Amino acid sequence: MAHDTTDTLTDTVHAVDPAALLGLLPVRPRILALGEPTHGDGTLLDLRNDLFRRLVEQEGYRTLAIESDCLRGLTVDDYVTSGEGTLDDVMEHGFSHGWGAFAANRALVRWMRAHNAERPAEERVRFAGFDSPLEITGAASPRQALTALHAYLAAHVSANLLPCTAQALDRLLGTDGQWTEPAAMRAPSRSAGRTAEAARLRLLADELTALLDEQTPHLIAATSHADWDRGRLYARTATGLLRYHHAMADTSPVRMARLVSGRDGMMAHNLLALAARGPVFVHTHNSHLQREKSTMRMDGQPVEWWSAGALVRARLGAEYAFVATALGTIRHEGVGTPPPDTVEGLLYARPEDRFLVDPARLAAALGDTPPAPRVSPWYGYAPIDPARLTDIDGLVFVKDVTPDTV
Known part of the structure; x- marks a missing residue:
């Protein structure tokens, strides 16, 4: 059966290029999302860079969004669009989750800056982090987003419209350490998310966001659409972080589900905002882009939530496209040659x-009884689920990779 299936696939195997990829889709997507099944591999980042360059040059894409802090990403965007700062500073301060240390990300930023150097604003490529300011050990203080939102409004609307002063906001925020307390991830009682001050801050963030919306015509005229759009990012991030901190203080059984769904919800809102200004190429883990409900076990309990991709798909329909990536071997992590009776094994047999x-054609070739899923000996690699092939729009296969160490 494997031999027959391999022969059947010959007509549906394409080079990884924009024309072939877009040719699989029913409509041109506003969000074209490329997933990866593991983080930290230079081969996959190089593939992303090459595909983005060709999407820019051949298909008019202008924005790349990656799984990095949305506020830090503003530093990268300022550099690639206007040359503000230095490359070294941008790589150190413009990325979260260690992404600034990867050579492929440095090459990407350098290319984006060179591409933009002699082009008018409307032809420049843009960079965005679409993740919220979260790390595995906890969440950032809402200070940066909340004070930036307040400052933007205070500079352009009447003071009597503001719900509070900057000084009052500062007093309510207190020290950043109480917000970033690492123990709060495991101990809800260590979280500042449900104090009286936090409750007041959530109300103020909501009022500031409403004021931003109500004053949209004036703010765009007084500043620019780009400045107003950045204000919206501050508003989304402030309210999202305060909601996340509130969930961190939760002691109920659904605490972890609220945290993971809250993160993906913030991701989805950032992606939808980016798509409003033009087509976006997104790169992140497959799990954040999938359409089906996400599931995992944490502390022995099942956790379910809708991923960013599922949330965006519900809003955009076919204008959201998800292309997953599958791997053969991961030499550095000991993920050896895939068994021949798995999807990865079938694809690995090709030259x-x-x-x-x-x-869709792969699923049809496999027939009514899909092969068993591949089992990875390493937790950091997520194999393709053969029962979910029809839930993705394209599948990129990379035969062998060697993850970077940074």
């Missing part, structure tokens, strides 16, 4: 090092 497959 090409990397290629694009139509997952």
Whole structure:
């Protein structure tokens, strides 16, 4: 059966290029999302860079969004669009989760800056982090987003419209350490998310966001659409962080579900905002982009939530496209040659090092009884679920990778 299936796939195997990829889709997507099944691999980042460059040059894409802090990403965007700052500073301060240390990300930022250097504003490429300011150990203080939102409004609307002064906001925020307390991730009682001050801050964030919306015509005229759009990012981030901190203080059984769904919800809102200004190419883990409900076990309990991709798909329909990536071997982590009776094993038998497959045709070739899922000995690699092939729009296969160490 594997031999027959391999022959059937010959007509649906394509080079990984924009024309072939967009040719699999019913409409041109506003969000074209490329997933990866593991983080930290230079080969996959190089593939992302190459595909983005060709999407820019051949298809008019202008924005790349990656799984990095949305506020830090403003530093990168300022550099690539206007040359503000230095490359070293941007790589150190413009990325979260260690992404600034990867050579492929440095090469990406350098290319984006060179591409933009002699182009008018409307032709420049843009960078965005679409993750919220969260790390595995906790969440950032809402100070940066909340005070930036207040400052933007205070500079352009009447003071009597503001719900509070900057000084009052500062007093309510207190020290940043109480917000970033690492123990709060495991101990809800250590979280500042449900204090009286936090409750007041949530109300003020809501009022400031409403004021931003109500004053939209004036603010765009007084500043620019880009400045107003940045104000909206501050508003989304402030309210999202305060909601996340509130969930961190939760002691109920649904605490972890609220945290993971809250993060993906913030991701989804950032992606939708980016798509409003033009087509976006997104790169992150497959799990954040999938359409089906996400599930995992945490502390022995099942946790379910809708991923950012599922949330965006519900809003955009076919204008959201998800292309997953699957791997053969991961040499550095000991993920060896995939068993021949798995999807990865079937694709590994082909001679090409990397290629694009139509997952609907692959699913049809596999028949009514899909093969068993591949089992990874390493927690950091998530194999493709053969029962979910029809839930993705494209499948990129990369035969062998060696993750970077940073």
